[in-house]
Amino acid sequence: MFLLIKKYFILALWITLASVPAHAQWPYEVPFVPSPQVVVDEMLRLANVTKDDFVMDLGSGDGRILITAATKFGARGIGVDLDENLIFQSEANAQNAGVSERVQFIRQDLFKTDLKRATVITMYLLPGVNMRLRPVLLGLKPGTRIVAHDFDLGDWKPDAKVTIRKNAMLWVVPAKVDGRWRLQLPLPAGAQTWDMDLRQKHQEIDGVVRVADRPPGGIWQPALRGDKVSFVLVDNTVREDEANMYFEGTVRDGVMSGEFRRGVGASQTRHAWRAERVRP
Ligand SMILES: C[S@@+](CC[C@H](N)C(=O)[O-])C[C@H]1O[C@@H](n2cnc3c(N)ncnc32)[C@H](O)[C@@H]1O
Incomplete structure (x- = not known):
């Protein structure tokens, strides 16, 4: 009888262990695996880190990313990790590298960390x-750069990717531009109001332009990087004077503004432009 109970006890223990997911073999959601130094360098180079940046490393391990951001790029920042020993190790590493006044390591869950201060994650x-x-x-300030080692962000495509031994990927948080924008345009034929209907999936945008009662026209070469937007519209209001208009601008608080160039070469003219969001 005792042997039978013992046999069932062992079987129950085996079933319990076998049903534990593989990731439970480490205490947190992600195990500590340090990024090789050349990958760290490449991530920070790809993000174009400068002394003006505030870098936040989510799951900072032994602190190497932040310490490199401080020693090689002059940046400041914070690393968060749940592993207390790694926090101690990071602080010692920062001290040895002479950058402990520029970087800080906090024992904290990355999901409970306020990321708004970061210019680079x-x-x-x-x-x-x-x-x-x-x-x-995606909810961070437009223009915030995110660099990841190895793993991507699903169908939010990276704005840049470098593979040197390992993948390093960069995303720039895009401004929210989907909806209807009303453009005031100083055209040779006179001042006009055009409506642009933009659709957006992360940093990918497309749409149509609506001018009076004409069929919708194209928005060509649309691009969005952070809060910087660019596109081309065709001015065909006067058939004998058709010209492409190359728009560049900044999106802020429901307003796009910047400069557009109408035409090319010697006939090119430059104008200020502004569009207001009239429908989300
Ligand atoms: C793959 S290591 C990366 C270390 C370092 N960023 C690097 O690239 O060398 C992932 C780190 O995330 C930490 N980690 C896992 N889950 C976390 C969480 N929820 N909050 C904070 N840190 C976490 C682990 O302790 C580990 O040090």
Whole structure:
């Protein structure tokens, strides 16, 4: 009888252990695996980190990304990790590198960390963790740069990717531009109001332009990087004087503004432009 009970006890223990997911073998959602130094360098180079940046490393491990951001690029920043020993190790590493006044390491869950202060976010996490973080990242200030080692952000395509031994990917948080924008244009034929209907999936945009009662026209070469937008519209209001208009501008608080060039070469003219969002 005792032997039978013992046999069932061992079987129950085996079933319990076998049903524990593989990731439970490490205490947190992502195990500590340090990024090789050349990958760290490449991530920070790709993000174009400068002394004016505030870098936040999510899951900072032994602190190497932030310490490199401070020693090689002059940046400041904060690293968060749940592993207390790694926080101690990072602080000692920062001290040895002479940058402890520029970087800080905090024992904290990355999901409970306020990321608004960051101009650059670095991460070497797992795909599921990246995807849980994605809505938070997309809600950050337009222009915030995110660099990840190895794992992507699903169908939010990177703005740049470098593969040197490992993948390093860069995303720039895009401004929200989907909706209807009313453009005031100083055209040779006279001042006009054109409506642009923009659709957006992350940094990918397209749409149509509506001019009076004419059929919708194209918005050509549209591009969005952070809060910088560019596109081309065709001015065909006067058939004998058709010209492309090359727009560049900044999106801020429901207003786009900047400069457009009408025409090319010797006939090119430059004008200020402004558009207001009239429908989300
Ligand atoms: C793959 S390591 C990356 C370390 C470092 N960023 C690098 O690239 O060398 C991931 C780190 O995330 C930490 N981590 C896992 N889950 C976390 C969480 N929810 N909040 C903060 N840190 C976490 C782990 O302790 C580990 O140090």
